[in-house]
Amino acid sequence: MIIGVLALQGAFAEHIELLKKLKVDAVPVRLPHQLEGLGGLIIPGGESTTITKLMANYNLTHKISELAQKSFPIFGTCAGMIVIASGVANGKIEPVGAIAIKVKRNAFGRQVDSFETELSIPVLGKKPFMGVFIRAPLIESVGKGVEVLAKLADGTIVAARQGKLLVCAFHPELTDDLRFHQYFLDIISGKR
């Protein structure tokens, strides 16, 4: 199985490296035809305005939206979560609208407010997961059929799943912890 990583802008190389550690073949995706034959797609962190504009340029928005409707597995981290959300509270972003969540961009402030914190993510086991939040978004509300996977201490939703769609507001690809990516692989294979 080959996983695609959307490589228009942002931390795509980090996801590819992490997938390699899990012994999974990963390829960068920049044009629609490169989506063919993939087992799943990761949309990385980066600038959501930049990524959505570059997606629209070469018809990737439409193609990815179509795939999501056919329950194609997609994992979005940070900007990637914004890209596949159904609604964005602030900013002129046109998301793909795949997963029934409403998100808020730059929800914690500017870069000086970026932070790391240990998260409890029950689906990944008891050991805490280090959440790296960089000018991060948050999930304001979730729709029907969306499972909340992680919250901050104050109750803010920062990770969720709907069917084969997975999102988080933080960056597992900036850590050495492989569990979040393994969870995505388990969703693809139907184990989870």
Add this chain to the structure above:
Amino acid sequence: METGTWRVKVGLAQMLKGGVIMDVVTPEHAKIAEEAGACAVMALERVPADIRKAGGVARMSDPSVIEAIMKAVSIPVMAKCRIGHFVEAQVLEAMGIDYIDESEVLTPADQAHHVWKHDFKVPFVCGCRNLGEALRRIGEGAAMIRTKGEAGTGDIVEAVRHMRAVQDEIRKVINMPENELMAEAKELQAPFELVAEIHKTGKLPVVNFAAGGVATPADAALMMQLGADGIFVGSGIFKSSDPEVRAKAIVKATTHYKDAKIIAEVSKNLGQAMTGEDVKQIPPDKLMAGRGW
């Protein structure tokens, strides 16, 4: 919950990779840059070409200029302080700027020392001409590096020279036996630990963008193919005849840097590029890249 960690500083630069950071002097410029797909903007009073023309002492921009730009866009906003001017850096941090460029484009405030960047929560990007300079800056706490090129010229030749120098030296460090690393660190005038880290990991510990002379989509793609993680465009956009179209084209060429057909397509009908200046015609004491120690 911890803010200002090394990981979130380096991490923001990682999120900027594959993108274009554009110099802007007004909120209107900033909006054009954001609309064109810039991954961040650099807020300035004057672009480097105008700083070069004006002469005199170039300082940190007026905070009101920077603030107006921060309000205008939702993408990260960077701003420049003078080399060694840690109070300008403190001011920028207090304003909530997302990244500080300790830049040779401004007139240096200290002829021996750069800002001790570990003291700050806000991350810094610094310029370099070779690996030794890059590693000294990282040693001082820079969370991102850019090769200097020669700002405000529209001439790519120095950007190429500096990127090749950094990449050549990295390859050399990777391939040399471990027992030669100390002498190499001495040669590079770089911290040994960072030289050893490159030998082990095979790459710089932080993101490295290209800057100083990018004027066309092909220039941007050239720097990406030479190993840059992303592109700074200073005067190249807003000193051209049609900034909006050129900005979009440079963004696309940076993403699709290996796809010559796309680069050809986006390079059509861009209007006049910035006139520029041949670096060889500039007297040595007017070159900016030599600033920094």
